[in-house]
Every structure is written in structure tokens, then in C-alpha cells.
Amino acid sequence: MNIDKARQRYxxxxxxxxxxxxxxxxxxxxxxxxxxxKELTNGRIVLGAGTVYQSLGKLEAxxxxxAVREEDRKKYYVITPPGxxxxxxxAARIHEIYRHLEGII
Amino acid sequence: xxxxxxxxxxxxxxxxxxxxENWFEQQALEGWHPVKVGQWSSFAxxxxxxxxxxxxxxVDMQPAPxxxxxxxxxxxxxxxxxxxxxxYVWRREYEGERPESFSDxxxxxxxxxxxxxxxxxxxxxxxxxxxxxxxxxxxxxVLPEKRLELVLSAALCALAAAALGVVMARIRKxxxx
Numbered sequence: 001m002n003i004d005k006a007r008q009r010y011x012x013x014x015x016x017x018x019x020x021x022x023x024x025x026x027x028x029x030x031x032x033x034x035x036x037x038k039e040l041t042n043g044r045i046v047l048g049a050g051t052v053y054q055s056l057g058k059l060e061a062x063x064x065x066x067a068v069r070e071e072d073r074k075k076y077y078v079i080t081p082p083g084x085x086x087x088x089x090x091a092a093r094i095h096e097i098y099r100h101l102e103g104i105i
Numbered sequence: 106x107x108x109x110x111x112x113x114x115x116x117x118x119x120x121x122x123x124x125x126e127n128w129f130e131q132q133a134l135e136g137w138h139p140v141k142v143g144q145w146s147s148f149a150x151x152x153x154x155x156x157x158x159x160x161x162x163x164v165d166m167q168p169a170p171x172x173x174x175x176x177x178x179x180x181x182x183x184x185x186x187x188x189x190x191x192x193y194v195w196r197r198e199y200e201g202e203r204p205e206s207f208s209d210x211x212x213x214x215x216x217x218x219x220x221x222x223x224x225x226x227x228x229x230x231x232x233x234x235x236x237x238x239x240x241x242x243x244x245x246x247v248l249p250e251k252r253l254e255l256v257l258s259a260a261l262c263a264l265a266a267a268a269l270g271v272v273m274a275r276i277r278k279x280x281x282x
Contacts, residue, residue, distance in 0.1 A: 014209060014211055015209070016208070016209045016211070016212070029173075029180075030173065030176075030177035030180060030181070031177070031180040031181060034181065045208075046205075046208060047208050048181070048204070048205045048206040048207050048208035048212075049177050049178045049180075049181035049183060049195075049206045050163065050165055050178075050206035050212060050216060051206070051207050051208045051209060051212040052177060052181075053171075053173075053174060053177045053178075054207075054212050054215060054216070055212065057171060070172075070173075073172070073173065073175075073176040074173065074176055074180070075171075075172065075173040075176075
């Protein structure tokens with residue numbers, strides 16, 4: 001998928017997609033992603049098996065992540081350069097929102 | 106009292122995936138657990154009476170699951186109950202917070218849409234069957250008995266298609282659940 005199309009599809013992206021992409025800056029498998037996100041958000045986001053499986057399939061098909069290895073029937077994924085590009089653009093967008101909202105809380 | 110029972114046409118009766126899951130959960134709370142879920146369970150599912158358990162059931166439609174599908178569910182603590190065609194049934198015992206497999210709205214919607222399209226595929230086949238039989242009954246130069254057969258087959262197909270149409274409408278109305 002070219003980067004423009006990926007932008008259209010993923011920016012803005014859901015919290016689930018954002019945290020999955022973020023977690024895949026390091027190589028991880030399904031369950032590992034859930035644990036990482038749960039810890040990072042202090043238990044606020046607990047991803048379900050179906051959601052993780054489905055999201056990985058979508059992100060892989062669109063070239064934002066790729067499978068790196070398989071071990072014990074577990075598949076490990078990592079973010080690709082286009083995935084990292086999308087993630088950083090999304091981060092910039094959220095950062096802008098953050099600046100606009102400062103002082104409201 | 107018998108300690109087994111048969112339940113008929115369950116996936117069609119509880120068309121909406123979330124309703125089907127809740128129905129399974131209710132059965133388990135009353136101590137009814139499916140003996141084996143397989144190809145024929147969509148017509149008749151056998152349950153056996155046992156200990157009441159608090160199970161969270163999940164149904165998932167996966168026509169072409171990737172290699173890591175089963176593994177991901179198992180790792181998250183789900184027990185594979187069985188499979189009817191492409192519909193996978195999972196469960197997990199819980200206390201306190203009810204576990205979710207589809208933890209956000211977009212993924213819940215796409216799970217429900219997969220069920221919708223699976224039913225839609227059968228609906229289209231049956232509707233075509235009804236049309237072809239009806240067309241043949243009207244236009245084909247056949248004997249009267251043969252014509253009656255064609256009319257009956259058209260009526261049966263139309264009836265089944267109508268039932269699936271109702272199922273489709275119910276799933277569509279509940280895509281968010």
C-alpha cells in the first residue's frame with residue numbers, strides 16, 4: 001500500500017491500532033502486545049485476542065508491520081518503515097491536539 | 106430427569122453473535138455444557154448437565170484463518186470449544202470482570218460484519234435456487250408432476266432464503282454489539 005493511501009486509512013487511527021503500532025517498535029507476538037499495552041496504560045487498555053489477531057492481519061496486509069519469525073506456532077511482528085512513518089505523523093497530530101487542549105484540564 | 110439435551114438450529118435462533126454468546130453463557134450457568142461442537146452442531150447441538158460454570162463464550166467467523174489464529178486465542182486463555190463451518194466457538198472461565206475478545210468497537214463491528222456476509226452468501230445461493238426453480242416451473246416444457254416438484258423446490262428455497270433474510274436483518278441492526 002502506498003503511503004498516501006495508508007494515511008487516508010490510518011490517520012486518525014483508533015487507540016487500539018495506535019498502541020499496537022507503538023508496541024511493535026520492538027518485535028512482539030500477539031500476547032506480548034497485549035501485555036505491553038496493558039502495562040503501559042496501567043490496565044486501562046486490555047486488548048482482546050480477536051481484536052489483536054484482526055488488527056495484526058489488517059496492519060500486515062497494508063504493509064505497516066511485517067512478520068519476522070515464527071516460534072512455537074507464535075508469530076512475531078515488527079513495524080515497517082511505512083508503519084513508522086504513519087505512527088510518527090499520527091503522533092504529531094495528537095501532539096498538536098495536546099497543545100490545543102493544554103490548560104483545559 | 107435426563108442429563109443430556111439437544112438444542113436445534115441454535116446459530117439461526119440466536120442470530121446476533123452477542124446474543125448467541127450470552128445464550129451459551131446462560132446455559133453454562135445452569136450447568137449445561139456442549140458435548141461436542143462440530144459441523145452438524147448448527148442443526149442440533151448436544152448439551153450435557155454438569156457443574157454450573159461462569160464461562161464467557163465467544164463466536165468468531167474465520168473463513169481463512171492465518172496460522173497463528175488458534176495460538177493467539179489459546180495464549181490469551183481461551184479454550185477451543187469447536188467449529189461449525191467457519192464459525193469458531195471459544196470460551197473462558199471467569200470471575201469478576203467479563204473477558205472480551207473484541208475489545209473495541211471497530212473490531213466488534215468487523216466481527217459482526219463477517220457473520221453478516223457469511224449468512225448473505227447462503228442467502229444469495231438460496232434466492233438464486235428459488236428463482237431458477239420458479240423460472241423452470243413456469244417456462245420449462247415439462248410434465249405436470251415435474252412442474253409440481255419445481256414449484257415445491259422453489260417454495261422451499263424461498264422459505265429458507267426468507268429465514269436467512271430475517272437473520273441478516275437482525276445481525277445488521279446489532280452491528281455494534
